[in-house]
Amino acid sequence: MADKKEVRRLQDLALEMRKKLLNLCGTYEGVVHIGGDLSMTDLLIGLWHHGMNVDPKNIKMPTRDRFILSKGHGAVCMYIAMCLRGFFDYDEIVRTYGKLDSAYGMHVCKVYLPGAECSSGSLGQGLAVAVGMAFSAKQKKQKNRVFCMMGDGETCEGEIWEAANTAASYKLGNLIGIVDKNNQLMSSMAGEAMSFEHYSDRWAAFGWNVVDIDGHDMNQIVDTLDKLPPITNDKPTVIVANTIKGKGVEFMEKVVGWHAGSLSKEDMEKAMVQVQAAWEKEKVTP
């Protein structure tokens, strides 16, 4: 069991992050990919605030764990997780998001954002890049891990499975995939168009070590990250995190239209109350 105090600290951060996401969604003139942001909020808090070895004062620290956001449309979720860790300034994100020459755009752009490991936005491509980084780390005998956050929808792309095949073939134990399995694509629920049945078995069949968790249970997230196999493991690991798209906002949860959108002031305030209520229900008391 994970330390309750730590779990609660992370839960509090996740609540703050949800509110910051909703605030942006309610104030930015364009759309925010709010559905998938809310589904991976707890995972990103777990990674950036507990699981990964990173230092906001030394962003290129050679021993840092690498993080690639393959589902690049969740960029703002990463910006805010990193901002809460001290990498970026939230006010600057809100002030410049999506604007000309901003470092903070709809998709991760390494050219403009020095703290990003890799640009992303075209789906299904991040895992191969992570495999390349894992190869390099292994060959140089580095101690770090490479984490790659994917959406379940983008695992329809063939390149994901090409990369999965390579990672298992070359026994890249320092590679950790995380799938934000929210059972939705942009325009359909899982099963309406594409099936995601036997999902974990697919990864296992490719030779990966698979850990299934509830992607909103901070206790499970912390526990999983604490108990990752050593980097010398003969298999890469994938955390299949079962999540809810739009998590915490009742009118968004499992609704196809909320892949991306913007919020009226009224809806934003309603959403803030709902995420607070969800937190009240789920928070642990140390």
Add this chain to the structure above:
Amino acid sequence: MTQQRPGGPGGPGGPGGPMVRMTRNFGSFGSGRSVVGQTILELGQKYDNVWAMAADTGGSLAAFRQAFPDRFIDVGIAEQNLAGIAAGLALEGNIPFISGMIPFMVMRACEQNRTEIAYQDLPVRLIGTGGGLTSGGGSTHNAMEDIAIMKSMVNMTVLSIGDPNMIKDILILSMTYPHPMFIRLAQGKQDRLLYEPGSITFEIGKGLPVRAGKDATLIAHGEMVFQSIEAAKDLEAEGISVGVIDMYSIKPVDKDLIIKTVRETGNILVIEDHLMEGGLASTVADVFADSGVYPKKFKRLGIPQVYAGFGSAQEQRKKYGYDKAATVAAVKGMLK
């Protein structure tokens, strides 16, 4: 500019003759792939951040693989994945050399080349074999759009190499070049030897005038350079003085040399083993339009809008009108 050695092709140096030192074995064959394999091995010995990669097409990299198994990656037939992995390696400070067949390296992995490698401006080296109609595999394996595709990518440098020995200079130079590179080879096995090794200076963004002429200039890349030199010799025997430029650097291209050449001879013929649209000829035509320095006559020879079938490269070049005889006829037509 150096005088040609005795025993080489053409007459003595001077107007109408060679402007660079042709090899004693001019026109005999060498293997670009072997040079690639040997050079990458040597670079691997010297630099610990050199990686060699292939998608089941790494035969020429066998020596590297044996020497440095932990810096060699064969991903099987998965070119998109290969490009992504190369990007990941490059993000970590490595210089990955990918060897493969052009159509799959360029087109199957087109978006990965663009979004992972070019967008992030990473020093990945894509070394493709089978340029033009040299593969013999038919249209699936022909490489006739690759230059058009790769030169459209921001940050991407596009080179096309005929002389197998030139590839060595390029790969060595690439160690200090911080941008992505696409290096197009012809067949890679039976490549014509052109220049005395070590006698020419290779520079990205420069073209190499290999033969002087005053009536017209042939601008070519890859295998078409040898053919152009041979055509120029035939024309010389008929009293027509034709210059030849090896335009190995297609992007960036040597604009100054193109403009200078237009002013010198006025008649420009571009010959390439690539679609006539979108390749070097289009780049050269852009230089005319952008500079306002126009030739008297301009013609292009290459692959027309057709998916070619089978047969040797030579047979197909004849069929589609860009072999040596067609080049000679085209020059005569321009000078009428």
